[in-house]
Amino acid sequence: MMKPFLFGAAALAAALTxxxxxxxxxxxxxxxxxxxxxxxDWASQLKAIKADLxxxxxxxxxxxxxxxxxxxxxxxxxxxDVAYLGGPVGIQAKDAGIVTPYKPAGWADxxxxxxxxxxxxxxxxxGTLGFFVNSEALGGKPVPQSWADLLKPDYAGMVGYxxxxxxxVGYVGAVAVNLALGGDYGSFxxxxxxxxxxxxxxxxxxxxxxxxxxxxxxxPILIDYDxxxxxxxxxxxxxxxxxxxxxxxxxxxxxxxxxxxxxxPDNGKKVLDYVLSDKGQTLWANAFMRPVxxxxxxxxxAAKFLPAADYARARPVDLVRMAEAQKGFMDRYQAEVK
Amino acid sequence: MHSLSNRRxxxxxxxxxxxxxxxxxxxxxxxxxxxxGLTANYFxxxxxxxxxxxxxxxLRVYSGTILLSLQIAVACLACTxxxxxxxxxxxxxxxxxxxxxxEELLMMPVAIPGLATALALIVTYGxxxxxxxxWLFILIGHVLFTLPFMVRAVLAVMGSIxxxxxxxxxxxxxxxxxxxxxxxxxxxxxxxxxxxxxMVLTLSVGEFNLTWLLHTPLTKTLPVGLADSYASLRxxxxxxxxxxxxxxxxxxxxxxxxxxxxxxxxV
Amino acid sequence: MSACVQDAPxxxxxxxxxxVRPGWVGEPLRLAALLAPAxxxxxxxxxxPLVRLILIGAGGAEGWSAYLTTLADPGHLDSLISTLALxxxxxxxxxxxxxxxxxxxxxxxxPGHALLVALLTFPLAFPGVVIGFMVIMLAGRQGLIGxxxxxxxxxxxxxxxxxxxxxxxxxxxxxxxxxxxxMAAAEKLDPRLEEAARSLGASSWRVVADVILPALKPAxxxxxxxxxxxxxxxxGTAFTLATRINVLPMTIYTEFTLQANIAAAAALSVxxxxxxxxxxxxxxxxxxxxxxxxx
Numbered sequence: 001m002m003k004p005f006l007f008g009a010a011a012l013a014a015a016l017t018x019x020x021x022x023x024x025x026x027x028x029x030x031x032x033x034x035x036x037x038x039x040x041d042w043a044s045q046l047k048a049i050k051a052d053l054x055x056x057x058x059x060x061x062x063x064x065x066x067x068x069x070x071x072x073x074x075x076x077x078x079x080x081d082v083a084y085l086g087g088p089v090g091i092q093a094k095d096a097g098i099v100t101p102y103k104p105a106g107w108a109d110x111x112x113x114x115x116x117x118x119x120x121x122x123x124x125x126x127g128t129l130g131f132f133v134n135s136e137a138l139g140g141k142p143v144p145q146s147w148a149d150l151l152k153p154d155y156a157g158m159v160g161y162x163x164x165x166x167x168x169v170g171y172v173g174a175v176a177v178n179l180a181l182g183g184d185y186g187s188f189x190x191x192x193x194x195x196x197x198x199x200x201x202x203x204x205x206x207x208x209x210x211x212x213x214x215x216x217x218x219x220p221i222l223i224d225y226d227x228x229x230x231x232x233x234x235x236x237x238x239x240x241x242x243x244x245x246x247x248x249x250x251x252x253x254x255x256x257x258x259x260x261x262x263x264x265p266d267n268g269k270k271v272l273d274y275v276l277s278d279k280g281q282t283l284w285a286n287a288f289m290r291p292v293x294x295x296x297x298x299x300x301x302a303a304k305f306l307p308a309a310d311y312a313r314a315r316p317v318d319l320v321r322m323a324e325a326q327k328g329f330m331d332r333y334q335a336e337v338k
Numbered sequence: 339m340h341s342l343s344n345r346r347x348x349x350x351x352x353x354x355x356x357x358x359x360x361x362x363x364x365x366x367x368x369x370x371x372x373x374x375g376l377t378a379n380y381f382x383x384x385x386x387x388x389x390x391x392x393x394x395x396x397l398r399v400y401s402g403t404i405l406l407s408l409q410i411a412v413a414c415l416a417c418t419x420x421x422x423x424x425x426x427x428x429x430x431x432x433x434x435x436x437x438x439x440x441e442e443l444l445m446m447p448v449a450i451p452g453l454a455t456a457l458a459l460i461v462t463y464g465x466x467x468x469x470x471x472x473w474l475f476i477l478i479g480h481v482l483f484t485l486p487f488m489v490r491a492v493l494a495v496m497g498s499i500x501x502x503x504x505x506x507x508x509x510x511x512x513x514x515x516x517x518x519x520x521x522x523x524x525x526x527x528x529x530x531x532x533x534x535x536x537m538v539l540t541l542s543v544g545e546f547n548l549t550w551l552l553h554t555p556l557t558k559t560l561p562v563g564l565a566d567s568y569a570s571l572r573x574x575x576x577x578x579x580x581x582x583x584x585x586x587x588x589x590x591x592x593x594x595x596x597x598x599x600x601x602x603x604x605v
Numbered sequence: 606m607s608a609c610v611q612d613a614p615x616x617x618x619x620x621x622x623x624x625v626r627p628g629w630v631g632e633p634l635r636l637a638a639l640l641a642p643a644x645x646x647x648x649x650x651x652x653x654p655l656v657r658l659i660l661i662g663a664g665g666a667e668g669w670s671a672y673l674t675t676l677a678d679p680g681h682l683d684s685l686i687s688t689l690a691l692x693x694x695x696x697x698x699x700x701x702x703x704x705x706x707x708x709x710x711x712x713x714x715x716p717g718h719a720l721l722v723a724l725l726t727f728p729l730a731f732p733g734v735v736i737g738f739m740v741i742m743l744a745g746r747q748g749l750i751g752x753x754x755x756x757x758x759x760x761x762x763x764x765x766x767x768x769x770x771x772x773x774x775x776x777x778x779x780x781x782x783x784x785x786x787x788m789a790a791a792e793k794l795d796p797r798l799e800e801a802a803r804s805l806g807a808s809s810w811r812v813v814a815d816v817i818l819p820a821l822k823p824a825x826x827x828x829x830x831x832x833x834x835x836x837x838x839x840x841g842t843a844f845t846l847a848t849r850i851n852v853l854p855m856t857i858y859t860e861f862t863l864q865a866n867i868a869a870a871a872a873l874s875v876x877x878x879x880x881x882x883x884x885x886x887x888x889x890x891x892x893x894x895x896x897x898x899x900x
Contacts, residue, residue, distance in 0.1 A: 031471075031555050038571060058555040061566045069862045073457070077465035079554045136381075137746070139761075157746070157763050166862045204766050207844075207862075208569035216573040217381050218746050263471070334680060334859075338851075349809070353709040357721065360706050364777060365724050366749060367742035380747070421646055424639035431636055440640070442886060447651055449882035451838035451854050454874030457861065458654035461661060478650050485643065515635065544732035546841040547854075561732045561841070568738050568845050573747075580735060587730045594729070 029056045030267035033067035033080040033259075036060065038211045040125070040227060040254070041287030042084075048283055049274055055267050061208055064089040064168035071098045071259060080259045081268030086168020088323035090121030090255035099257035102269060106276035109293045113319070114253050123253035124275050125289035127225035128314045129169070129176045131243040132232070137217035144221060146246040147177050151197050160204040160219035164195075165330045167207060172252050173223045174329055175322055180247035185321040188329045195337045214240070226305070230288035234304055244310045251314045253292065372584065375577035392578035396567075400579060403563035404586070406473060410559065411542040414480040418538050421481070422488035423531060427523060429489070430496035444489055447482040452547025455479060460551065473557045479548040484541050488534035495530030536594045540587060560586075662871035675872040681856060685876075687768070688853040692836035695772060696829045699779040704825065706780075707787030708817065722788075729781040733774075733841020740774040740846060741765050771850050774842040779832040790824030791817075830888030837881045853877050 037043035037059045046057045062070065064086040071080060075098055085093060093099045094116060101119040115122035131150075133143050141154045150159050164170035174191045183190035204219050211228055213219040215238050229242035256275060262268050274280045281296035288304070291297060305311070375393065379386035397404075425444075429437045447455055456479060463478075464470045504526065508518045524531070546561040553562050560583060567576040663669045675681055710722055728736070744750050744765040754762040764770050794817065802816050818825075840854040853873065861870040 029556070033555075058558075060555040061569065065862045073460050073867065074464055074470060077470055079471050157761075163859075165859055202767070206569065208566075210569065212572045212575075213569075215381075216747070218573070218741070220746075350713065353705065353713075354715075357706040357709050357725075360702055360780065361721055361724050363743075364728055364780065367739035368728070370742045370749065371738060374742075421643040425643035428636040428640040432633075440644075442889075443652075444643075444647065445885060446655075446878070446882060449834055449838070449885055450655070450878035451840065451857065451874055451881075453840055453854060453857055453861070454658065454871070454878060455651070455654070457867065457870060457874065458658035459650065461867070462654035462657045463650075481646065482651050485647070489643075540730035544730050544735075546732045546734050546844075547838070550840070550844070561734050564732070564738075565734045565841070565845060568734065568741075576738060580738060583735065591727060591730060594726075 030081045033083040065166040081262035091323040094120040100260040102258040104272040121255040121257040123292045125284040126253040128251040132222045132224040132229040133241045136239040137220035158220040161223040176250045227288040248313045371577045375581040392574045396579045407560035414542040417481045418488040426492035444486045456548045456551035480542045484538040487537045491534030492530040495527040684856040695775040696833045703783035707784045711791040726781045737842040737845025783828045786828040
């Protein structure tokens with residue numbers, strides 16, 4: 001009685017293996033770490049890559065820190081071909097020796113300071129940090145306007161921010177609040193103090209992109225980028241506001257890099273060329289990112305952004321100093337913010 | 339099963355109420371999530387209408403994860419049967435200090451957190467061939483984690499029957515070892531094998547702790563997809579995905595129920 | 606049905622009687638051969654990588670003392686203690702709840718009994734991530750509990766993202782397993798013992814305390830140990846709730862993703878594994894029965 005069972009199981013396993021495996025292996029692929037469909041509208045970008053280049057890029061919901069950790073653990077035999085990383089993480093990836101230089105088509109158009117001199121990493125677009133607010137989930141409270149507002153008891157249990165020890169956007173938030181409250185890259189006293197005060201309001205601290213949780217009202221206020229908020233507002237037609245805090249904030253480039261010894265380097269390079277091409281850059285602009293080649297932004301899209309007067313409160317980050325300060329901030333955050 | 343039903347005092351109703359409360363704790367969120375998966379807009383509520391669109395979207399985007407999970411579960415079952423049943427037999431025939439030690443050792447992958455096992459596998463075998471990006475890498479982790487459950491389920495049944503006497507009887511009729519194993523040992527512990535098999539299948543389909551580190555973008559399993567969808571997709575999609583998962587495990591759970599109701603070894 | 610001689614099992618007999626039969630030549634060799642494949646897979650894919658991991662844990666600048674330093678780190682110690690406290694609390698609450706409900710279900714038959722048992726054991730196969738989602742459904746911002754408390758005018762009660770939420774999740778996760786074990790053990794109780802106690806004039810309470818609970822003790826210990834071990838190592842629920850809940854598996858994960866601190870993650874993993882494994886082993890030697898086969 002067991003024999004048929006055994007044979008059946010074996011046969012089923014064999015059948016499934018033959019059915020499932022070849023289909024996945026047949027088409028040209030490139031593996032991108034940290035290309036989440038719900039972030040920066042990677043969904044549309046990956047769809048366009050598939051349509052125009054014929055290269056399938058499976059989406060991947062790691063954050064920058066998780067992508068770094070995975071690439072380090074897999075250093076001897078990488079799984080990924082390219083990686084998309086929050087600004088300062090690109091520098092760390094270069095220092096860790098897990099990426100390799102590549103100057104994509106369109107390299108010359110990237111402004112200095114937005115790329116590594118050798119091509120170890122380069123920016124593809126940037127975003128401005130602020131409050132991504134679901135105004136219907138506030139329970140009648142006004143939309144917060146400043147970092148100080150978020151500390152008010154009114155917003156207890158409503159504020160979310162991504163874990164600064166894991167996600168790039170979390171660390172960007174720390175830098176933003178630190179600079180806004182008068183700190184600098186040398187001392188994170190202001191940010192650590194602010195996070196300590198915020199803990200009294202019982203914040204929600206996810207590790208992964210939480211776009212949908214804001215839309216569903218589970219996280220009414222998320223410290224996040226403008227592009228996610230505009231997408232919620234204009235594409236998903238959600239009752240969403242984006243706020244650039246009165247004390248100020250930062251804008252941060254997001255970079256991509258070619259993984260050293262990746263399994264499909266040629267496909268990876270094509271993907272990198274594509275995200276900087278006219279088509280790719282327009283896609284980013286349509287998804288409300290500031291494309292690194294600024295001319296890709298159409299006037300219609302630009303009109304949907306907050307007024308330039310608000311954006312005047314956002315200053316660009318110093319990627320190098322930001323990368324240097326990261327470890328020290330993380331240690332303090334882990335030790336002091338509870 | 340002694341019936342005390344003739345005296346249903348306040349104690350009975352109190353306990354019934356308590357049990358119903360526990361049941362509500364377990365089932366109400368399941369019902370809520372199933373409903374959310376079928377609701378057009380959960381934030382608006384049921385008045386937004388019911389729809390299958392989220393379930394369709396899940397099947398469109400995530401059917402690969404569902405197939406891969408089934409594939410791994412079946413392969414994992416085959417491996418644990420081939421490895422576990424003979425091992426359980428060996429342990430049952432020679433109970434003693436060494437058998438106990440082997441049993442304890444086999445339990446280790448259950449005790450060591452899955453993250454650690456996965457990390458250990460990556461640093462040791464991550465650079466061997468294409469293993470890292472193959473589904474076999476996840477299979478290895480699942481076999482390690484589920485093997486003790488198979489061994490113990492089979493061992494529990496083997497411990498309650500007198501294998502030696504049964505086998506001696508068969509041997510005296512001239513049956514060789516393979517024949518004895520196939521016609522005497524296996525049939526007599528099939529309830530244990532079946533219980534272990536169901537356990538292995540359900541554990542493998544639901545495994546997340548190991549798989550979260552072992553998977554690559556090309557080898558996403560169902561729980562990895564679930565975690566993805568909870569974290570970053572609409573709550574309706576996460577719920578619809580959960581609904582699909584519920585439907586997948588119902589058959590094996592009903593079998594398990596039947597098995598435990600029918601009771602001990604003999605099926 | 607197969608044509609085997611005896612379909613029904615023989616009565617239980619202690620397995621400890623000497624199995625060595627002089628006539629069965631080569632048996633030890635055969636048994637070793639049967640055990641070999643499992644042992645080989647286990648050694649190659651578990652023991653070897655584990656040793657490698659332990660060596661990596663000691664491979665940092667501090668060498669073997671890294672294990673002590675890691676444990677002495679106040680953050681890690683904190684997280685170890687709260688994980689232990691959480692797991693112990695979950696175990697006690699689950700045992701209490703499941704014993705009451707399980708005994709009730711075994712000792713009473715009523716319409717809907719089978720359905721109730723089925724519903725109580727349905728979450729058995731839920732992965733931790735799903736449990737986390739269930740907790741959000743119950744105690745999240747749009748959860749049932751918050752909606753009810755708000756309707757009662759007590760304000761929205763949201764605790765999914767705190768230690769209380771994790772506690773609820775782990776109890777949720779453990780109840781089905783423990784109930785199954787309790788029911789299986791209670792069904793095996795000899796009703797004559799209970800009748801004897803009653804005929805001697807013992808009250809219901811004394812019967813439970815003096816007859817039933819002692820008889821269930823091995824099952825409760827083994828179920829409790831497994832519940833404790835699962836709570837110690839669980840990761841999916843905390844991951845889905847995704848807050849800064851300070852439990853050891855989350856700490857390990859953070860160490861790993863925070864600058865890929867593999868050495869610290871390895872050291873903590875080894876410590877966590879040792880504690881959990883020891884808990885299981887102690888419970889097994891106390892209870893004297895198979896622990897993991899339960900449920």
